[in-house]
Amino acid sequence: MSLRRPRFRTHIPVFLAPAVLIYTAFMIYPLLNSLWLSLTNNAAGQIPSFVGLQNYFTLFAREQWSAPFWNSLRNNAVFFLIHMVVQNPVGLFLAALLNTRIRGTWLYRTAIFVPTILSVVIVGFIWKLILNPAWGISRSLLQFVGLVALDKPWLGLESTALVTLSLISVWQNIGIPMLLFLAALIRIPDELVEAARVDGAGGWKIFWRIQLPLILPTVGIVSVLTFVGNFNAFELIYATQGALAGPNFASDILGTFFFRTFFGYQLQPADPFMGATIAGVMLVIILTGVLIYFYGWQRRMQRVRY
Amino acid sequence: MLKRFAIFLLGILALAGTGQALAQGKIRLTIESWRNDDLKIWRDTIIPAFTKKNPDIEIVFAPTAPTEYNAVLDAKLKAGTAGDLLACRPFDKSLAIYNAGELVPLNDLPGMANFSDVAKAAWSTDDGKTTFAVPMASVIHGFLYNKAIFKELGLNPPETEKEFLAVLGKIKASGKYFPLVMGTKDQWESATMGYQNIGPTLWGGEAGRKGLLDGTQKYNSDGFLAAFEALEKWRPYLPQGYQAIAYPDSQNLFAQGRGAIYPAGSWDIGIFHQMNPKLEIGAFKPYLFEGKTEHVIDDHPDIALGLNAASKNKEAAMKFLSWVASDEFAQLYANALPGFFPLANVKYSLEDPVAQDFVNWRKDSATSFRCSYQILSRNANPNNENDLWNACAQILNGTQTPQQAADLVQKNLASWYKPQQAN
Numbered sequence: 001m002s003l004r005r006p007r008f009r010t011h012i013p014v015f016l017a018p019a020v021l022i023y024t025a026f027m028i029y030p031l032l033n034s035l036w037l038s039l040t041n042n043a044a045g046q047i048p049s050f051v052g053l054q055n056y057f058t059l060f061a062r063e064q065w066s067a068p069f070w071n072s073l074r075n076n077a078v079f080f081l082i083h084m085v086v087q088n089p090v091g092l093f094l095a096a097l098l099n100t101r102i103r104g105t106w107l108y109r110t111a112i113f114v115p116t117i118l119s120v121v122i123v124g125f126i127w128k129l130i131l132n133p134a135w136g137i138s139r140s141l142l143q144f145v146g147l148v149a150l151d152k153p154w155l156g157l158e159s160t161a162l163v164t165l166s167l168i169s170v171w172q173n174i175g176i177p178m179l180l181f182l183a184a185l186i187r188i189p190d191e192l193v194e195a196a197r198v199d200g201a202g203g204w205k206i207f208w209r210i211q212l213p214l215i216l217p218t219v220g221i222v223s224v225l226t227f228v229g230n231f232n233a234f235e236l237i238y239a240t241q242g243a244l245a246g247p248n249f250a251s252d253i254l255g256t257f258f259f260r261t262f263f264g265y266q267l268q269p270a271d272p273f274m275g276a277t278i279a280g281v282m283l284v285i286i287l288t289g290v291l292i293y294f295y296g297w298q299r300r301m302q303r304v305r306y
Numbered sequence: 307m308l309k310r311f312a313i314f315l316l317g318i319l320a321l322a323g324t325g326q327a328l329a330q331g332k333i334r335l336t337i338e339s340w341r342n343d344d345l346k347i348w349r350d351t352i353i354p355a356f357t358k359k360n361p362d363i364e365i366v367f368a369p370t371a372p373t374e375y376n377a378v379l380d381a382k383l384k385a386g387t388a389g390d391l392l393a394c395r396p397f398d399k400s401l402a403i404y405n406a407g408e409l410v411p412l413n414d415l416p417g418m419a420n421f422s423d424v425a426k427a428a429w430s431t432d433d434g435k436t437t438f439a440v441p442m443a444s445v446i447h448g449f450l451y452n453k454a455i456f457k458e459l460g461l462n463p464p465e466t467e468k469e470f471l472a473v474l475g476k477i478k479a480s481g482k483y484f485p486l487v488m489g490t491k492d493q494w495e496s497a498t499m500g501y502q503n504i505g506p507t508l509w510g511g512e513a514g515r516k517g518l519l520d521g522t523q524k525y526n527s528d529g530f531l532a533a534f535e536a537l538e539k540w541r542p543y544l545p546q547g548y549q550a551i552a553y554p555d556s557q558n559l560f561a562q563g564r565g566a567i568y569p570a571g572s573w574d575i576g577i578f579h580q581m582n583p584k585l586e587i588g589a590f591k592p593y594l595f596e597g598k599t600e601h602v603i604d605d606h607p608d609i610a611l612g613l614n615a616a617s618k619n620k621e622a623a624m625k626f627l628s629w630v631a632s633d634e635f636a637q638l639y640a641n642a643l644p645g646f647f648p649l650a651n652v653k654y655s656l657e658d659p660v661a662q663d664f665v666n667w668r669k670d671s672a673t674s675f676r677c678s679y680q681i682l683s684r685n686a687n688p689n690n691e692n693d694l695w696n697a698c699a700q701i702l703n704g705t706q707t708p709q710q711a712a713d714l715v716q717k718n719l720a721s722w723y724k725p726q727q728a729n
Contacts, residue, residue: 064688064721133547134555134564156491156549158705244692246493247549248700260687266494267683267691269398274686 031283037276048273055277065274069281071249072257075162079253080230082166083173088222090170091177096207098178099185109182113175120172124239127168131155155240158250165251169236173229177222184218185211217298224293231286234259254282333622334364336389338382340375341609347642355638356629363622383408383614390617391626394439394610396428397679403612404431404438410613411436415624417631417650424512424673425649427680428607439610440627441649443639444675446664447503447604450570450578452563453586455483459566463590467536470593474543477566485543487565489551496698497691499569500540502604502676504592505533511602511674518677521725526712530677534708536595538701549703561585572645572664579644579658589663591671601671606679607649640665688718 038055042048059065094112098105115123130136131154139151154164188211196206212219234255237245243265245252260268262275337348348367357363368389370378376399382388383403392409394400403409412418413436418426421441429439451463459480464470477485490496509515509529517523523530545551545559560568561581568574570589578585591603611630613623629635636648637655644661648654656662683691697711706714720726 064718068687128552131550132555133550134545134559151547153491153547153550156489156547156551156703158703242492244493244695246491246696246699247703248696248705264686265689265692267398267679268689269684269686271686 034276034279035283037272038280041273055273056280059274059277059281068249068252068257069278072252072254073285075251076231076233076253078162079166079169079233080227082163083170083226083230084223086167087170087174088177088219088226091174091222092181092219094174094178095181095185096211098182100203109179112178115172116175118172120235121239123168123172124236128155128240131164156247158247161241161247161251165237165240168240169233172236176225180218180222181215184215188214220293220297224290224297227289227293228286231282231289254278254285258282332362332364333619334366335391335619335623335626336366336368337391337393337611338375338379338389339367339369339393339609340372340395341393342369342371344643345369347639351642352635352638355634356626360622360625363626365626379403383616386616388614388616390614390619390623392612392614393442394429394612396607396610398684400429400439400610400612401431404436408615409438410615410617410620411438412440412613412627413437415440415627415631417628420631420650420652422649422651422673424605424675425607428675429610429612432681439612440630441607441610442630443609443643443646444605444607444649445645446572446647446667447499447606448570448572448589448591448664448667449503450560450568450574450587450589450660452483452560452566453588454563455566456588463588464593465590466594467539467596471539474540474567478543483563484545484559484565485567486540486545487556487560487568488540488544489548489553489556490544490699490702491550491552491555493695493699495553495556495569496537496702497694498676499571500537500702501533501694501698502606503569504536505530505677506602506604506672506674507592507598507600508532508536508595509677511672515674515677515680519681519725521728524726525716525719526709531708531712532595534697534701534712537698538708541702541704544702557581572647572661575645575658575660575664576643587660589660591667601667602674603667603671604675605647605649605668605673606675608646682719682723685722688721690715690719693718 039050039052040048041051041055059069094108098109131138133139133151133153133156139148142148142151152160154160192210192214193206196210201209231254233253237251237253237256238259241251241256243256243260245256258275258278259265261271261278264270345367353365353367357365366389375393376395379388379392383406388408392403394403394409400409404411418437418440421437423434425441425444426437427434429441430437455477456462459476461473461476464473474485477483488495488499506514509517509523509532514523514529518525518530525531525534545556545565551559556565556568557574557577558581559565561578563582563585575587578587591601594601611627613620613627617623631650631652633650633652633654636650636652639646640648640654640661641657644656644658645664647661647665656665678690678694683689693715697706697715700706701708701711716726
């Protein structure tokens with residue numbers, strides 16, 4: 001037996017290369033570049049120079065920056081909470097219903113999933129038309145059921161715009177948690193459910209005691225996907241309310257705040273340095289959320305796997 | 307699709323034309339512009355009129371999509387492939403191009419004397435000494451009204467604020483039509499068609515606007531505050547659910563005859579003719595207020611033509627630019643595009659009576675332009691123009707009083723603009 005040095009395995013770098021190169025060129029490099037941009041500014045002179053964390057101080061300390069920042073963060077949190085409270089539980093509920101043997105599940109499944117594949121611009125346009133006070137169908141529908149008092153300019157009031165937009169987003173995206181939950185539910189072995197039924201458990205009890213604990217990993221994945229998606233959200237608000245995310249910035253979230261700052265809007269000149277700073281903060285927020293999920297949830301979940 | 311095909315065809319024609327021009331030893335001038343809607347007008351009307359008299363010059367109008375123009379022009383200038391003549395957006399965008407040395411100063415151009423200082427301001431340096439583009443057109447703010455509704459209710463176009471509010475009251479009392487068709491969802495109409503429409507009369511036009519620039523006037527006092535207060539009086543007359551009504555919604559409401567008065571920009575004239583050719587519209591100018599005797603209209607500069615410093619055909623280009631400053635160009639341009647008015651002080655007449663009404667206002671009114679456009683909106687955040695949109699929309703939404711809104715706009719402006727910090 002000879003002590004041969006293990007042969008260098010050429011196929012490993014060869015197979016890794018495409019992914020590593022593409023990922024580096026299109027994800028890691030731009031990310032680092034954007035972080036670098038957030039540490040520079042051209043305020044002092046014409047040529048951008050390194051200013052350390054000064055942009056971040058500006059963002060948090062100067063009222064003209066901090067007020068819109070906290071406003072957009074708060075709105076973003078509300079946007080996320082509404083998804084967590086409405087989209088995911090309702091998605092789970094729909095999945096549980098579709099998992100029972102009712103007729104025409106494929107029809108429901110498709111119908112509920114279709115909005116997800118529509119362009120956000122179309123979704124925004126459809127809902128703007130439905131809710132339009134001048135010719136929207138919401139008024140005549142509400143008149144028909146005698147609830148005309150509910151006909152309000154939902155997208156135009158500070159108190160209702162953000163909630164309305166969140167619910168539009170829920171309507172659009174609910175198919176994704178539904179499908180993920182459904183896939184998890186289908187994967188649960190029939191014996192477990194049957195055994196529980198033999199032991200005298202009803203549908204309600206089976207759901208809470210058997211099915212829900214077994215799909216907890218999916219609950220975690222759906223939550224973290226919702227979190228990342230919501231804190232990166234932008235298109236729906238932009239398509240429906242414009243870059244000023246009105247009224248009075250009531251629907252301004254981090255994405256729209258970033259967009260206005262980085263690219264400029266109408267007469268507002270672009271400020272790529274502060275824009276990159278906002279992007280940097282968004283990265284930290286999303287990273288924190290994902291890390292909490294990894295260490296606080298997923299690791300613990302390993303133990304309940306069957 | 308059809309448009310793209312048309313542009314493609316035109317490109318081929320232009321190429322063919324080039325070959326011909328070279329063969330005959332003609333000088334070729336290329337015009338860069340964002341007005342791709344005007345392609346036909348330039349090709350069929352404007353360019354032939356010029357080349358008839360100047361057969362040795364060939365002109366190619368080569369527009370880009372409006373949203374892409376700034377970026378395309380920047381790239382072309384950097385690469386040295388930009389055309390000889392460049393359509394210039396008003397204020398800072400073109401000033402930056404001039405400051406980069408890419409536009410020729412045009413103070414000595416024959417024909418420049420045809421323009422007033424207000425007309426030239428949008429394409430001049432901050433001190434007003436150098437003008438670097440020939441102003442082509444402006445848009446004017448005012449009010450459009452539905453003639454049939456006015457006739458039905460026995461109303462006359464109002465001239466003072468009191469009459470204006472009385473007319474609105476009567477339309478509202480009739481219960482059949484929305485008195486004043488405007489929404490606040492898109493925000494900009496509140497500021498542009500509202501505040502900047504009726505405001506100049508209150509703040510004394512140019513005197514007030516320049517006062518803001520040098521710090522002697524403030525948004526939260528005198529005329530500028532009064533304009534916010536005057537805007538608030540529109541609130542009861544806006545359509546139902548106006549908080550969620552966007553600009554195209556208002557246009558449709560007015561075009562369909564569901565509303566009586568429409569605070570307008572003159573570009574709307576052509577749009578309404580297209581949307582509903584049967585709609586009979588009239589126009590009245592921004593009304594007077596108690597104690598005010600002089601009308602000031604918002605005659606907002608929109609487009610100009612500059613000369614590329616890298617052009618190899620400067621002499622021919624100068625010739626064309628002087629023609630752009632002439633009455634012949636004004637006559638052609640104004641009639642081809644009702645609602646876009648030549649800025650030159652030359653004689654021309656319009657076939658569209660509504661457009662003619664708008665342009666007549668210049669005779670008995672002073673002119674100014676939107677107060678936030680020159681210098682004051684240079685800061686990214688807070689941005690004066692965006693602040694005005696928000697403030698005006700909030701006043702109409704009833705979520706801020708005029709004083710609160712004015713204080714906020716002023717505070718944000720003073721947070722970065724030195725002349726407003728002094729006192």
